[in-house]
Amino acid sequence: MFLAACGKAESSSSGSSGGSGGPGTPGANKESGSDVDILNQALDLEHKAIYAYTAGAKILKGDSLKAAKLFLKHEQAHAAALQAAIEAMKGKPHVASASYDIGAPKTQTDVLKLADMIENVAVQAYVGAIPQLASPELRATAASIATNEAEHIAVLRTALGMPPVPSAFVAAA
Numbered sequence: 001m002f003l004a005a006c007g008k009a010e011s012s013s014s015g016s017s018g019g020s021g022g023p024g025t026p027g028a029n030k031e032s033g034s035d036v037d038i039l040n041q042a043l044d045l046e047h048k049a050i051y052a053y054t055a056g057a058k059i060l061k062g063d064s065l066k067a068a069k070l071f072l073k074h075e076q077a078h079a080a081a082l083q084a085a086i087e088a089m090k091g092k093p094h095v096a097s098a099s100y101d102i103g104a105p106k107t108q109t110d111v112l113k114l115a116d117m118i119e120n121v122a123v124q125a126y127v128g129a130i131p132q133l134a135s136p137e138l139r140a141t142a143a144s145i146a147t148n149e150a151e152h153i154a155v156l157r158t159a160l161g162m163p164p165v166p167s168a169f170v171a172a173a
Contacts, residue, residue, distance in 0.1 A: 035138060036091030038129050039082050042142070045122045046079040047096040052118055055102060056111035064108055064159050068115070071152050078145050085138065109160065116156040122149045128172030 053072040060068050083093040102118075105111045126146035133139045154164035 034132070035134050036086055036089055038132055039086050039089075039138070040091070040094045042122075042125060042129060042145070043079060043082040043086070043094050045118075045125055046075050046082060047094070048100045048102070049075040049115075049118050049122065050079060050096070051100045052102050052111075052114055056105060056115060059105060059111050060108055064112060067155050067159070068111075071115070071155075074148055074152070078148070081141065081145075085141070112156050112160050116153060116160065119149050119153045119156065122146075123153065123170055124172055127170055 050072060053068050053075060057065060057068050057072070086093040102114055103110075105114050123146050126142050126149065130139050130142045130146070133142060150170070157166070158164045
């Protein structure tokens, strides 16, 4: 269900054309409040990333701007997939806030550091959430999103002149 929603979001900009995940989804009756809460926490992180990349795009230039625009599309796809999964479990997805505390980035370096921090928080949150999710589909999609966020980190760190992969392991938050 969540995996299907993520795939649909990635291949089309709507993200919700996959419906409710279909009949016979494993664990469909077990995916209740706990999974909805976990997915809404992830959705909150995606909303913050969307806000940050949107705000940062006004400051970025060149390859960094191109990457940020691509990452913004990824974050929007993640948010759409999370919303679809929450709705499929009869939950209510959190709505994005009008604003988020992202500081006051003024330079390209400020924006890249902010994005790196947000992506790191997201990876750690997804790594921590994966074993808590009830269904294999939700775990697989959370792992897929975490991997994509880690790819973002490698690009951001390279743009900042830092080692793209500083550690062999990622710990949960």
